[in-house]
Structure formats: C-alpha cells, structure tokens
Amino acid sequence: MSRVDEVVVGGGIAGLVLARRLAMAGRKVALLEASDRLGGQLLRIEVAGITVDAGAESFATRGGVVAQLATEIGLGADLVSPLDAPAWLYRDDGSAIALPATSLLGIPGVPLAADVIAAIGTRAAMRAELDVAMPPTVGAKAATLGELVRRRMGSAVLRGLVDPVVRGVHSTSADQLPLERAHPGLRTALLREGSLSHGVLSLRAGAAAGSQVGGIRGGMARLADELIADLELFGVDVRLGARIAFDELTRQRAGDVEGRVVLAAAPPTAGEHRVTIVLLAVDQPALDAAPRGTGMLVATDAPGVRARALTHLTAKWAWVGEQAAGRHVLRLSYDGHGIPDLADVARRDAATLLGVTLDAPLDVAIVPWVRAAPATHAVDGMRRIGEAESGTGLAAVVAAAEREAGRLLDERAEEDGVATD
Ligand SMILES: Cc1cc2nc3c(=O)[nH]c(=O)nc-3n(C[C@H](O)[C@H](O)[C@H](O)COP(=O)(O)OP(=O)(O)OC[C@H]3O[C@@H](n4cnc5c(N)ncnc54)[C@H](O)[C@@H]3O)c2cc1C
Structure with a gap:
C-alpha cells in the first residue's frame, strides 16, 4: 500500500487537469488509469498517413477555459478556428440545407431570417417568432432543452433544427438532454434578454472572436500530450493498467493507494452510450469545394443514411487539409458498436450526404x-469530476476539473x- 495526498482515478482530460494542478501546488498525487494509455476520449489516429483526432476534435470557446489551459501549457500559438462556413442538415425528406447561420444548438437567433424559413417553412418560422412576444417566464423552468424549445418556438424548430444538432453533438435527443447540460447559460440568457431568440443572439455575441468552437493545430490530442508531460515534470505517480473496482472504492483508498480519492472516471451504468467513429480517406476532387461546408448533421428519420453526423475534416481544419495533399478525410459518427460492413456503409452514407460519387476509400479507421x-450514484461524499458529472464536452469537463482543484487546494x-494554529 502506498500513500499520497490525492489519488485521481481516471486519466482522461478531467483526471489529467486535476492531477497536474494538484501536483503543481506541491501535492503528492497518484493517477490511476485502467487502460494502457492516458487521454481517454482524446485520441490521435492516422488515416492514409494523415493525422486526425478520433475522439474530441474541437472545443466550445464559451468561458475561454480550454483556450486558457491550452495557452498555459504552451499551445497558445496553435489555437485555430474552423472553416467559417455553416454545417449542413440532411433532412428527413432527403434534401440538404445549410443550417441557419445565426443559431445556437440549432435554435434560431432570428426566427424570420431567410435561412430559417428555407429550413422549416414560413408557418413554422412565424410560430418560432412568437417567442419574442411571450413573457420570459414561459419555459424558463424547463428541465430539458426539448421542453424549452417546444414551448417557446414550437415543435417544428425542435424536430427540424434542434434535434439533429443535439443528436450529432450529444448522441441523444433534445427531450433527453437536461437544459444545463445543453448550455449552462441558456436559461439565464432567456430570462435576461426576455426571449429565447434574443438569448441565443446574446450568447453568440459573447462567444470568443465570433467562433463558437476552436481547435488545436495538430489535434486536440495535443492537450493530453502536454498535460502528460507536465505530470512527469511535477512527479505524479502515474499507473496504467490500474482498473479500480468501483464497489471497493472508499473516500480514502483506491486500489492499493491511500489518499483522498477523486473519481475522474464513470462507473459503468445502464445508460452508457456506444458510439462508433469511422474515418475515411478518399480521393474525390469534387470535395475540394467543400460542398457541404464543415459537414452535415442528419435528421432522425432521414432516409437511406445510417450515420448521425459527418464532418469534412480536411475542409473544416486547415491543418488537416495541409497534410492531405488534395485527398479528403471524412469522419462519420454512428450510434452503436459492431455495425456490419461499416466501412462500406460509411462510404455510401458519405456519398449520399455529400452528393458525390465515392470509390473505395484510400484508407479507413473505425x-x-x-x-x-450522467452520474447516478457515488460513494458517499466522494469527489467526482469528468463527463458523467459535468456533461459532455471539453469546456464543461475542464472547467469542472479546474474548480475541483481550486476547492481541494483551498480545503x-x-x-x-x-493544524499549525
Ligand atoms: C467521438 C467523440 C467526439 C467528441 N467530440 C468532442 C468535441 O468535438 N468537442 C468536445 O468538447 N468534446 C467532444 N467529445 C467529448 C469529450 O471528449 C469528453 O467529454 C471528454 O474528453 C471527457 O473527458 P473525461 O476525462 O471526463 O472522460 P474520459 O476521457 O472518458 O476519461 C475517463 C478515463 O477513466 C478511465 N477509467 C474508466 N474506468 C476506470 C476505472 N475503473 N479505473 C481507472 N480508470 C478508469 C478511462 O479508461 C479513461 O481514460 C467527444 C467524445 C467522443 C468520444
């Protein structure tokens, strides 16, 4: 049995951020990771010799917390913005449209804008516009994003715009997504600005440099690389292959390490969600013009397509395009594991979504x-950080890990x- 000040269980971004902060402050820290590598959902991969992210590939700029961390660990000069072009939506009638430019999570900031009318029709856009005439309290107590949008803007906005975005980003429906997890500032913005659309506009205006997402040249996995290097520098005792049995955890012991335990890993639960990412490297000059901008979200009942989202990585990120020398990398997301003939399914889906023919890919990674x-149980009083606790996305996860580090150090x-008094 060894003894440290803090034991962090789980070596994804949450555990890495926390372990580094504590060690930098002079604490004796152990980091226990079940797998044979650190980084969790940050993972670099190569397709046809082109380096891309196979996990998180961007971060929400809101709050500035990820950019701040990246800058602190030496990646400030490599912070990048994606191609300034809208994502597209593949609709349930098989047509494709650009998502309204002024929107957040698919919620239009200007319901009567031409691109909103083109997406959902005049009648539905007029229903959405009623939002500005309602008292701000309507929907202000909504538990989910779906409930809020339905009450304020109607179900056409929900089904036609918000659900495909939520499905692409969170792998769930807006009716299943707690409002605070969808966006921690949306409820407050509604009450402050008097309507949902004005709330959306104010949140968009507050986003750093106009872009709601950012990236890192070379991939988001570089965040993990730099944090890992710091763990070594600050003497963190990192143990790989150390899978901790959750039912044997106590607040003061994890595996054979004693110390104050912080859980940065999610216990397996019935609600966990399986997702498969397919990366296709293809040769198709018609894609040079980025016909669908940065990529596409797919409506739930869209015909003939199994993917729920496609990202045109070589178009979205200049650093990926520069490596590709005229080839293209497409990233498709699927719900579930073990989908038969997935490489072929993905090639067909990509061709349908992008409106081009695609021959056999140059390379495929699955x-x-x-x-x-979401976390449902924990050891009584156990400190928890990470995705199950704070919701999906690096912005939420990093912010929560930083807060927890601050709390622990204050305590x-x-x-x-x-003790010295
Ligand atoms: C395909 C994909 C795309 C994504 N895209 C984006 C994006 O573009 N932007 C964005 O912001 N977010 C994105 N995300 C989400 C984001 O990556 C995650 O929210 C974030 O990385 C979660 O970090 P974490 O540390 O909480 O969890 P994880 O990264 O899952 O880390 C948890 C760690 O705990 C370890 N562990 C589990 N059980 C145990 C145990 N019993 N004992 C010890 N260790 C254990 C795991 O092996 C893992 O290393 C994406 C995620 C995926 C999968």
Missing part, C-alpha cells in the same frame, strides 16, 4: 467509444492553517 451516462490550505 474507432468504437463508450460515452458515460488543504485551511486544514494546514488549523
């Missing part, structure tokens, strides 16, 4: 993921103060 379900400072 990466299965298990996404954590320790108080305890030390008491």
Whole structure:
C-alpha cells in the first residue's frame, strides 16, 4: 500500500487537469488509469498517413477555459478556428440545407431570417417568432432543452433544427438532454434578454472572436500530450493498467493507494452510450469545394443514411487539409458498436450526404467509444469530476476539473492553517 495526498482515478482530460494542478501546488498525487494509455476520449489516429483526432476534435470557446489551459501549457500559438462556413442538415425528406447561420444548438437567433424559413417553412418560422412576444417566464423552468424549445418556438424548430444538432453533438435527443447540460447559460440568457431568440443572439455575441468552437493545430490530442508531460515534470505517480473496482472504492483508498480519492472516471451504468467513429480517406476532387461546408448533421428519420453526423475534416481544419495533399478525410459518427460492413456503409452514407460519387476509400479507421451516462450514484461524499458529472464536452469537463482543484487546494490550505494554529 502506498500513500499520497490525492489519488485521481481516471486519466482522461478531467483526471489529467486535476492531477497536474494538484501536483503543481506541491501535492503528492497518484493517477490511476485502467487502460494502457492516458487521454481517454482524446485520441490521435492516422488515416492514409494523415493525422486526425478520433475522439474530441474541437472545443466550445464559451468561458475561454480550454483556450486558457491550452495557452498555459504552451499551445497558445496553435489555437485555430474552423472553416467559417455553416454545417449542413440532411433532412428527413432527403434534401440538404445549410443550417441557419445565426443559431445556437440549432435554435434560431432570428426566427424570420431567410435561412430559417428555407429550413422549416414560413408557418413554422412565424410560430418560432412568437417567442419574442411571450413573457420570459414561459419555459424558463424547463428541465430539458426539448421542453424549452417546444414551448417557446414550437415543435417544428425542435424536430427540424434542434434535434439533429443535439443528436450529432450529444448522441441523444433534445427531450433527453437536461437544459444545463445543453448550455449552462441558456436559461439565464432567456430570462435576461426576455426571449429565447434574443438569448441565443446574446450568447453568440459573447462567444470568443465570433467562433463558437476552436481547435488545436495538430489535434486536440495535443492537450493530453502536454498535460502528460507536465505530470512527469511535477512527479505524479502515474499507473496504467490500474482498473479500480468501483464497489471497493472508499473516500480514502483506491486500489492499493491511500489518499483522498477523486473519481475522474464513470462507473459503468445502464445508460452508457456506444458510439462508433469511422474515418475515411478518399480521393474525390469534387470535395475540394467543400460542398457541404464543415459537414452535415442528419435528421432522425432521414432516409437511406445510417450515420448521425459527418464532418469534412480536411475542409473544416486547415491543418488537416495541409497534410492531405488534395485527398479528403471524412469522419462519420454512428450510434452503436459492431455495425456490419461499416466501412462500406460509411462510404455510401458519405456519398449520399455529400452528393458525390465515392470509390473505395484510400484508407479507413473505425474507432468504437463508450460515452458515460450522467452520474447516478457515488460513494458517499466522494469527489467526482469528468463527463458523467459535468456533461459532455471539453469546456464543461475542464472547467469542472479546474474548480475541483481550486476547492481541494483551498480545503488543504485551511486544514494546514488549523493544524499549525
Ligand atoms: C467521438 C467523440 C467526439 C467528441 N467530440 C468532442 C468535441 O468535438 N468537442 C468536445 O468538447 N468534446 C467532444 N467529445 C467529448 C469529450 O471528449 C469528453 O467529454 C471528454 O474528453 C471527457 O473527458 P473525461 O476525462 O471526463 O472522460 P474520459 O476521457 O472518458 O476519461 C475517463 C478515463 O477513466 C478511465 N477509467 C474508466 N474506468 C476506470 C476505472 N475503473 N479505473 C481507472 N480508470 C478508469 C478511462 O479508461 C479513461 O481514460 C467527444 C467524445 C467522443 C468520444
């Protein structure tokens, strides 16, 4: 049995951020990771010799917390913005349209804008516009994003715009997505601005440099690389292949390490979600013009397509395009694991979504993921961070890990103060 000040269980971004902060402050820290590598859902992969992210490939700029961390660990000069072009939507009638430019999570900021009318029709756009005439309290207590949007803007906006975006980003429907997890500031923005559409406009205006997402040249996996290098620098005891049995955890012991335990890994639960990412490297000059901008989201009942989203990586990120020398990398997301003939299904889906013919790809990579379900139970009083606790996405996960580090260090400072009094 070894003894440290803090034991962090789980070496994804949450655990890495926390372990680094604590170690930098002089704490003795152990980091226990079940698999044979650190980084969790940050993973670099090569297709046809082109480096891309197989897990998270961008971050929400809201709050600035990820950019701040990246800058602190030496990646500030490599922060990049994606191609300034809308994502597209593949609709349930098999047509494709650009998503309204002024929107957030698919919620239109200007319901009567021409691109909104083109997407959902005049009648539905007029229904959405009623939002500005309603008192701000309507829907303000909504538990889910779906409930909020339905009440304020109607079900056509929900089905036609919001659900495909939520499905692409969160692998769930807007009716299943708690409002705070969808966007922590949306409820407050509604009450502050008086309507949902004005709330959307104010949140968009507040996003850094106009872009709601950012990336890192070379891939988001570089975040993990730099944090890992710091763990070594600050003497964190990193143990790979250390799968902790959740039912044997206590607040003061994980595996054979004693110390204050922080859980940065999700216990397996029935609600966990299986996702498969397919990366296709293809040769098709018609894609040079980025016919569908940065990529496509797929409506739930769209005919003949099994993917729920496609990202045109070589169009979206200049650093990927530069490596590809005229070839293209497409990234498709699927719900579930073990889909038969997936490489072929993905090639056909990509051709349909992008409106081009695609021959056999130059290279294919298939990466299965298990996404954590929201935390339902924990060891009594156990500190928890990570996706199951704070919701999907690097912005939420990093912010929560930073907060927890601050809390732990404050507590320790108080305890030390008491001990010396
Ligand atoms: C395909 C995909 C695309 C994504 N795209 C984006 C995006 O573009 N933008 C964005 O912001 N977010 C994106 N995300 C989400 C984002 O990557 C995650 O929210 C975030 O990385 C979660 O970090 P985490 O540390 O909480 O969890 P994880 O990265 O899952 O780390 C948890 C770690 O705990 C370890 N572990 C599990 N059980 C145990 C145990 N019993 N004992 C010890 N260790 C254990 C795991 O092996 C893992 O390393 C994406 C995720 C995926 C999968």
